[in-house]
Amino acid sequence: MKHPSVRVCSAVALAAVLTFGGGAAANAAPAPTLAPATTAADPLDFYATPASLPANNGDLVRAEPSVFYVDPLKTIRAQAAVQRIMYRSVNSAGTPIAVTGTVLVPYAAWTGSGPRPLVSYAAGTQGQGDQCAPSRAMAAGEEYEGVFLAGLLARGYSVAVTDYEGLGTAGSHTYMARASQAHAVLDAARAAQRLGNPQIVPGGPVALAGYSQGGGASAAAVELAPQYAPELNLKGAYAGAVPADLPAVGRNLDGGLYTGFLLYAVTGMSATGGLELSPYLNAAGRAKLAATDTECTVQSIVSSGFLNTAQLTVSGQKLSSLLDLPEVKPVLAEQKIGNGRAPQVPVLLSHSLLDDVIPYDQTRQLAKRWCAAGSSVYFDTTAGATHMGGYAAAIPQAFIFLERRFSGRSAISNCWLVG
Template identity: 55%
Template sequence: MRKNTWARVAAGALLALSLSPLATASPAQADGTSFYDTPTTLPANNGDIVRSEPSEFYVDPVKLIKADADVQRIMYRSTDRTGVPVAVTGTVLTPKTPWVGAGKRPLIGYAVGTQGMGDQCAPSRTLGKGLEYEGPFIAGLLARGYAIVVTDYEGLGTEGEHTYMMRETQGHAVLDSVRAAQRLPGSGVTAANPVAISGFSQGGGAAASAGELAPTYAPEINLKAVAAGAVPADLSQVAINLDGSLYVSFMGYAVSALANSYGIDMTPMLNAKGQAMMATLSTQCTLDSLATFPFVKSKDLTTNGLPVTDLLTKAPFNQMVADQLIGNGRKPNVPVLITHSALDDVIPYKTGKQLAQRWCGQGTKVQFDTNFAPTHVGDYVASIPTIFLFLEARFAGLPALNSCWRL
């Protein structure tokens, strides 16, 4: 049965990765406003529910496979990089079947990979359309009986720009989504349920950030483990790898988010082509951007003819990039799995390994798993079985492996 489940997940992942999320109308409230409109005032505490409504989750875009789960779209309070309260949306999924494992049903705080910058790309919108490319993996978690909460991150679906790759904001969004799921009536989980955090690529960075922020930002969460794949832990290394590649739009997302988060006007630094590209990226989902801007060299976008990677080494961007370094004096207090392919063409392998080394140096128990699947997509698919086994072992209370001795 597990083999069949894995086969469906892998096949679904490859199918879903070939499809681009489509624009969808915002669900309307009884008062005529959109579900995604931010209210004038937010609740008092991080993780408090602003509003919720029933939703759906289809694994496939033809809508042949509907998840056997209670699905609720939520809006909850979180905080941005500077500590200002913000409204973030997400989705809580609880299997309809009883939990048959030991103890209480586990809750997974799931951080999705790169979705794009347009509001239509938010997972809480695409899950109901069968267009979320990580839907098959989420379905695999549901098949194991876990409750799941999937954050949209700040500014994805809601007002403002998506804070793509912003370490603190993404970590806060994940941790506060866990709190929100625990406080949502009828979710089937409370603060007593065991929790794990997982994600890959952008989601790997968000999961890793949440793991190391949890001891101070959300110490009450009953966190058992963190599983992070292809973690973009050092944006300076990732940017060099992306420039001129198929995935150069990811660098555009990150630079735009950095500038927006820190209040930097990029207009004087970009020529007409660069300004047009950044404006287009702000409205697109991932596959649209990949198709529109493949192999663009950033030196062709700047007014001085220098690559954006050069810009990132100078003030004020160098400090902004340094602020996003994961593992810089912070660490998770629970066992961690880091998975990474030596052949990943998006996130350099050394980036994940160096994060493992930094955490090991601070005393975290890290299982570092190397695979040799070609490409970033191959890395994602190859990591799935390892993540499933790691989570099952942690919830079963088994001893965690430690790779720190060989790193």
């Protein structure tokens, strides 16, 4: 759920990358040998779901060479070997699904101790259309988090970026579905380790990271990891601006600049919970939802910003009134992060007091729940202006946190301050 201004995001994040260094990847090395690619006959068929899936979550369906351009003009090509992947995961109901993503391995040699670390990165809001998938945006130079990803590569980390359920592949993108997003992030790490690339070894150190929708996915994944993916050598997770309790987020979005993201959530929660909400929408509402389901973030901000959503419902109430429907409440309650679950590895949570999209109290309350459960949490409060400013302000601490986790240094917790 993040402002998609590529120029602003890139400029700020690039400054952070340059300021906070290139980590242990300073010495050049030949490009690593990749596993043989298994490709479809037509590149467009890569995203087609096969008739059958492999036996285990994280198993590869197919892989092919790809490319990652950091900028939309395609003048900066990431210094990494890039593969587009499809792998098996499961959705919120436990049904096997095919998910796509991207794995990146820096060309530079890893000079740190032990195996090269892997970061499973959860992207922020991309949109609902299949063309919005991060794997497609990265190849086109249009991924607005591209410079942050380049910063991870500059530090010598391999990176796996999931496309999530239904973003590029068959079916609806189940936007903000806690379990599905968590599974996709964890299974992306598994798939990367099963590529056969000697630079990403099974049992090697892994961390999770993400902001906004990605912060929710990273947070959900770190608390599910002990049960869902206990074999991963998970060192920690960074989660920024976590939408931990969806009803409060939905009401905050309704009628504002990011109203389109509320429309995404209506589709995502409908698909996740098997809900039929069309009877509550009038003809304009159904048409609006159908149009939004083909859009990416910039289009939705333009087309739905400051929309009076009361014009979309049969009742004449705001769209967020659907959050109070008896059949919707249980689906939303299931998405709450930190609801009887807690991480077993250190976590960095970050949120800006001035966030205009996800209320600051969302992450603060999550920190309190996790701290009460005994987790090691460092809650970083920033004053970055707006949601985008909070994203930029979190970058330095995120890189420091990952460096500390991968170097084996002791975790820092400030649970005593959370209250």
